[in-house]
Amino acid sequence: MSVDSQSSSSRRQEIAKTFRLVGWISFWIQLVLGVVSTIIVLLFGIFSQRPGSPSNNPGSGFGIFLAICGLVTLGVGVYLAFRYTRIGRQLLSSNPNNHPSKLETVQVLRFGLLVNLVGMLLTLLGAQAIVGTLVARSISPQAITTQLFDPNRIISGLDMLVVQANTNTVSAHFAGLVGSIWLLNRITR
Known part of the structure; x- marks a missing residue:
């Protein structure tokens, strides 16, 4: 085995280990934050979108959709x-036919960047719609003149949980972006 092939092999193994490590870290961060956010958003959708609910308004509905x-x-x-971890496993294979090409790997990473950027944009737009609705509810004039209590002006704990869920989702997309950028940087050096 020549020195060049040994250095190429050790570089490939180093990249493979990096793919596996970063892939697993990114996978678990995104999965945990995504599951928590999904549970919160679904609970909010089930419990707060009933007819007559204070949170049942077009702004929060569009925000929930986003x-x-x-x-x-x-x-x-x-x-x-998860696919990044599989790419790392393929790169560790002793059979060179199993190794993904650099072009294919870069395309997967670029797609990961695009997916996380679009996801972050959608989530941020949703958060803006939800927060805008909550701000409008909180600063709108109370029904003091009619001496009636207006439950539509109350910001509930579920409303705040949805804001938290959106923050978790943005954080998860950010973790995906960081992982993809890190890996893209490692293989294009």
Whole structure:
């Protein structure tokens, strides 16, 4: 075995280990934050969107829709993070025919970047819609003149949980972006 092939082999093994490590870290961060966010958003959707509920308004409905779209793209991001671990496994294979090409690997990483950027955008737009609705509810004039209590002006704990869920989803997409950028940097050096 020549010195060049040994250094190429050790570089490939180093990249493979990096793919596996970063892939698993990214996978678990995105998965945990995504599951927590999904549970919160689904609970909010089930319990707060009943007729007559204070949170049942068009702004929060659109925000929830965008939050769900962000969660769907997060699911794709979780799959891609798992795929990074499989690429690392393929690179460790003793059979050179199993090794993915550099072009194919770069394309998967670029797709991961795109998925997480789109997911982050959708989630941020959803968060803006939800927070905008909550701010409008909190600063709108109370029904003091009619001496009636207006439950539509109350910001509930579920409303705040949805804001937290959106923050978790943005954080998960950010973790996916960091992982993809790190790996892209490692293989293009």
